[in-house]
Amino acid sequence: MNLHVIGTxxxxxxxxxxxxxxxLLIECGVKFSESLKALNFNTRKVAGMLISHSHLDHCKHVKDVIKAGIDVFCLKETSDTFGISNHRINHVLPGKTFMVGSFKVAAFDLKHDVPCLGFIVEHSSTGRFCFITDSYYCEYKLPAMNNMIVEANYCDTILKARLDAGEEPSFLRDRVIRSHMSLQTCKQLLQANDLKNVFNIVLIHLSDRNSHALRFQKEIKDLTAKKVTVAENGTVIAFGKTPF
Known part of the structure; x- marks a missing residue:
């Protein structure tokens, strides 16, 4: 298996x-034509799509996904914002496990400013991996992972420096810290979990203004001694149960 980052x-x-x-598709905040290219236009092999929450940068193009005949799995609160009543929409309950083709998925609550889900996914080729984005905190200890996709949106010190310099309005600072995961919180999450069998840590959803990709990568690598990739549009990563 490979992880293809279409947009982050x-x-x-x-x-x-x-x-x-x-x-397995996760999120559709980028034009679906970009995902189709990465799929070589083969939608028949798509088991379904997971959507974490209702903000447009994660679900804007869901109607095109449904038109392509792909099942979507999300919260009812999320689908209510689509304005779509369709048999392709499957409502997910936090704490419940469900199958998306050969992918076994468990959903759990995250701490965002709208209802939001994280996912633990198991597959014979990927092993177990998590997907955590748009959350200022994850309250759960996760089962042992082979791969992790996790948000590291901003750094506390970078954000404070920009605020002190008048480059970041306080209301935006307040929204960020109440809706997204900092580098420092990401590190705490990783320290709280068993990383023994982890092969990839993929950092996603970095802020354009309040992050530093190389710094984030180095600090997480120094902390975990794992392969760490900062996701960029177009990144492709080997995403299996072994390092190769």
Whole structure:
């Protein structure tokens, strides 16, 4: 399996876990035509799409996904914002496990400014991985992972320096710290969990203004001694149960 980063960040998020035979889509905040290219236009192998929450940078193009005949899995609160009543929409309950093709998925609550889900996904090719974005905190200890996709949106010290310099209005600062995960909180999350079998840590949704990709990568690598990738649009990562 490979992880394809179609888009990450406030301009639009979309991710694909795929091999030649099957694919799982996560988020659709980028034009669906970009995902189609990464799929080589083979939508028949797509098991479904997971959507974390209702903000447009994560779900803006859901109607195109449904038109392509792909099932969508999300909270009812999220689907209510689509204005769509369709058999392709599948409502997810936090704490429940469900199958999306060969992918076993468990959803859990995250701490955002709208209802938001994280996902733990298991597949014979990827092992177990998590997807955590748009959350200022994760209250759960996760089962042992093989791969992790986790938000590291901003750094406390960078944000404070920009605020002190008058480069960041206080109301935006307040929204960020109440809705997104800082580098420092991301590090605490990683320290609180068993990383023994983790092969990839993929950092997603970095802020354009309040992050530093190389610094984030180095600090997480120094902390965990794992392979750390800062996701960028177009990034492709080997995403299996082994390092190779």
């Amino acid at each position: 960040g406030s301009k639009g998020n979309a991710y694909i876990i795929q091999n030649d035979d099957e694919a």
